[in-house]
Amino acid sequence: xxxxxxxxxxxxxxxxxxxxxxxxxxxxxxxxxxxxxxxxxxxxxxxxxxxxxxxxxxxxxxxxxxxxxxxxxxxxxxxxxxxxxxxxxxxxxxxxxxxxxxxxxxxxxxxxxxxxxxxxxxxxxxxxxxxxxxxxxxxxxxxxxxxxxxxxxxxxxxxxxxxxxxxxxxxxxxxxxxxxxxxxxxxxxxxxxxxxxxxxxxxxxxxxxxxxxxxxxxxxxxxxxxxxxxxxxxxxxxxxxxxxxxxxxxxxxxxxxxxxxxxxxxxxxxxxxxxxxxxxxxxxxxxxxxxxxxxxxxx
Amino acid sequence: xxxxxxxxxxxxxxxxxxxxxxxxxxxxxxxxxxxxxxxxxxxxxxxxxxxxxxxxxxxxxxxxxxxxxxxxxxxxxxxxxxxxxxxxxxxxxxxxxxxxxxxxxxxxxxxxxxxxxxxxxxxxxxxxxxxxxxxxxxxxxxxxxxxxxxxxxxxxxxxxxxxxxxxxxxxxxxxxxxxxxxxxxxxxxxxxxxxxxxxxxxxxxxxxxxxxxxxxxxxxxxxxxxxxxxxxxxxxxxxxxxxxxxxxxxxxxxxxxxxxxxxxxxxxxxxxxxxxxxxxxxxxxxxxxxxxxxxxxxxxxxxxxxxxx
Numbered sequence: 001x002x003x004x005x006x007x008x009x010x011x012x013x014x015x016x017x018x019x020x021x022x023x024x025x026x027x028x029x030x031x032x033x034x035x036x037x038x039x040x041x042x043x044x045x046x047x048x049x050x051x052x053x054x055x056x057x058x059x060x061x062x063x064x065x066x067x068x069x070x071x072x073x074x075x076x077x078x079x080x081x082x083x084x085x086x087x088x089x090x091x092x093x094x095x096x097x098x099x100x101x102x103x104x105x106x107x108x109x110x111x112x113x114x115x116x117x118x119x120x121x122x123x124x125x126x127x128x129x130x131x132x133x134x135x136x137x138x139x140x141x142x143x144x145x146x147x148x149x150x151x152x153x154x155x156x157x158x159x160x161x162x163x164x165x166x167x168x169x170x171x172x173x174x175x176x177x178x179x180x181x182x183x184x185x186x187x188x189x190x191x192x193x194x195x196x197x198x199x200x201x202x203x204x205x206x207x208x209x210x211x212x213x214x215x216x217x218x219x220x221x222x223x224x225x226x227x228x229x230x231x232x233x234x235x236x237x238x239x240x241x242x243x244x245x246x247x248x249x250x251x252x253x254x255x256x257x258x259x260x261x262x263x264x265x266x267x268x269x270x271x272x273x274x275x276x277x278x279x280x281x282x283x284x285x286x287x288x289x290x291x292x293x294x295x296x297x298x299x
Numbered sequence: 300x301x302x303x304x305x306x307x308x309x310x311x312x313x314x315x316x317x318x319x320x321x322x323x324x325x326x327x328x329x330x331x332x333x334x335x336x337x338x339x340x341x342x343x344x345x346x347x348x349x350x351x352x353x354x355x356x357x358x359x360x361x362x363x364x365x366x367x368x369x370x371x372x373x374x375x376x377x378x379x380x381x382x383x384x385x386x387x388x389x390x391x392x393x394x395x396x397x398x399x400x401x402x403x404x405x406x407x408x409x410x411x412x413x414x415x416x417x418x419x420x421x422x423x424x425x426x427x428x429x430x431x432x433x434x435x436x437x438x439x440x441x442x443x444x445x446x447x448x449x450x451x452x453x454x455x456x457x458x459x460x461x462x463x464x465x466x467x468x469x470x471x472x473x474x475x476x477x478x479x480x481x482x483x484x485x486x487x488x489x490x491x492x493x494x495x496x497x498x499x500x501x502x503x504x505x506x507x508x509x510x511x512x513x514x515x516x517x518x519x520x521x522x523x524x525x526x527x528x529x530x531x532x533x534x535x536x537x538x539x540x541x542x543x544x545x546x547x548x549x550x551x552x553x554x555x556x557x558x559x560x561x562x563x564x565x566x567x568x569x570x571x572x573x574x575x576x577x578x579x580x581x582x583x584x585x586x587x588x589x590x591x592x593x594x595x596x597x598x599x600x601x602x603x604x605x606x607x608x
Contacts, residue, residue: 036405040416043402046476047420053445054434066443099518107334115331118323124326130332133340139589140339140535143558144582147565147575148345149338171338176330195323206321232427234540239566250429254544256435264437271430272581278425288420290484 056270058082065265077296085256089244090273090282093252097231098277100165104230105223107170112222115174116181117207121193131182137175142168142235153240158193164240168226169233173226182227184218185211219289224281231278249274343582349575356569367576377577379552380560383467384536387556390471391535392528399479399527403486404516417487424480432544435473439545463553466546470554473541478534482527489523490516533585557581 049071057065059077070290119131149168158164187212196206211221232248241247247255253270262265282289350367354360371377406417421430436446441457450457461464497515506514539558542548548555548563553565557577565574 036401039401040405111331114327118328144578145342148342168338175337203323234429265441
């Protein structure tokens with residue numbers, strides 16, 4: 001499954017950058033490493049050449065792409081390929097995928113926030129057991145459970161519905177969600193809870209008016225990750241759905257590949273179209289996304 | 300603050316008393332735990348059970364004892380798939396670690412243009428594996444792809460996907476292309492946490508850049524490297540989409556790694572019991588590696604790392 005190197009276990013600090021801003025500018029450190037600088041330029045090429053070809057060739061006519069140099073700038077750019085893709089049911093795919101993504105995020109947040117809150121706020125054995133279970137859950141590969149899920153989803157009568165994708169996707173997004181959320185919630189100071197307790201606040205109010213607002217960073221990170229996971233997931237849709245009506249984007253792309261055959265520019269246009277929504281999210285939420293990933297390697 | 304309202308002491312709670320006012324009932328966590336259990340933990344148990352059954356996906360599974368497992372250990376296809384998985388994992392690690400390390404250390408600095416380049420480096424991580432696999436499938440098409448132009452120049456045969464070694468290396472490369480930003484970020488985070496003093500002291504002692512890198516940066520990043528490596532290993536053990544889309548396990552069975560063998564056995568030949576055995580074997584390895592992760596990189600002690608926040 002595409003998301004299988006799960007963006008694992010962001011540690012207790014989701015915003016490692018904050019205290020470091022004011023670092024002296026004369027910092028020496030690993031900064032000027034010329035080897036790394038050179039390597040990064042090479043890697044820039046490795047990243048950019050495929051991306052450039054993706055976009056430029058998607059604007060070419062088929063014969064131009066086949067006969068010419070794929071690295072050349074399209075002489076006569078055309079959006080025809082995009083039209084072809086949009087005409088072959090692409091909007092249904094986007095719609096289904098959006099439903100899956102939104103539902104996944106909703107389920108993950110509704111279920112993970114209380115788990116993380118309990119993990120942080122209570123000291124019972126059960127809550128620490130739960131926390132540990134989720135910690136290990138990060139490492140369960142989706143492939144390991146796909147056969148039983150196929151059986152279970154069938155028994156539940158959910159085969160070939162969007163729920164068949166949503167439920168497992170949400171479950172597999174939960175470990176990371178719980179870890180990220182408990183990380184941010186742990187930063188809410190005990191004194192604030194005590195102050196609210198003195199005011200006679202109920203646990204619900206403390207969660208709603210203190211923990212949740214102060215963990216907004218973690219919550220948005222979790223929302224974005226789960227959405228990304230749902231948007232890019234492949235294995236669950238492949239195995240657990242079948243009909244065209246329930247098809248999501250990744251599966252649709254996969255089908256385009258055989259449907260369009262040698263019309264590679266059309267395939268590339270489909271890829272570009274599938275990426276645009278993610279890109280929009282990335283531009284808006286870059287910081288949350290990256291902060292969530294950083295600090296995984298911290299000590 | 301022991302002078303507040305005394306509250307019923309919870310079992311096993313050392314601080315108890317006031318600390319417990321307004322603490323959420325553990326029951327709040329139950330729906331989340333149940334949900335996770337139903338769709339992730341229980342299936343894991345069922346997978347183990349199914350590995351002792353035959354099941355064609357239509358009738359009910361029938362218990363056949365150790366049949367699947369004896370078959371597994373005598374199956375040369377499984378042996379080959381396990382070997383290929385091992386090779387793929389090793390190649391991926393050898394390829395990704397140095398690049399991610401260099402990029403991460405570089406990105407932890409503050410040189411001009413760093414933020415902009417990092418933003419570009421991040422892009423592959425946004426794309427789905429499906430999209431990436433299809434993109435490279437197109438790029439490596441001997442009749443269309445960039446490989447026609449660039450290949451000879453780099454000394455790569457344009458028909459790289461037609462050769463067994465080539466196809467496996469391509470799968471490793473494409474995985475690296477996708478996940479490099481993730482590992483780079485891990486190393487970047489690690490490098491940022493290296494105390495500045497170490498470098499200052501080293502400079503005073505006259506250590507050059509290269510020595511600083513090998514004597515400070517590298518040793519200081521060893522925990523980071525453990526985390527990243529383990530995630531890399533678990534990740535490449537479970538590559539699936541790339542193989543399905545780019546090679547279909549071929550040429551021949553030369554890229555049929557474990558997850559793909561599992562898929563083929565289970566969902567193309569509908570030998571789901573045997574597929575469950577392969578999946579169980581896969582999860583044993585992955586769990587072994589992740590337990591190692593918990594031990595080596597100290598995630599188990601996450602709960603006690605609150606100081607310094």
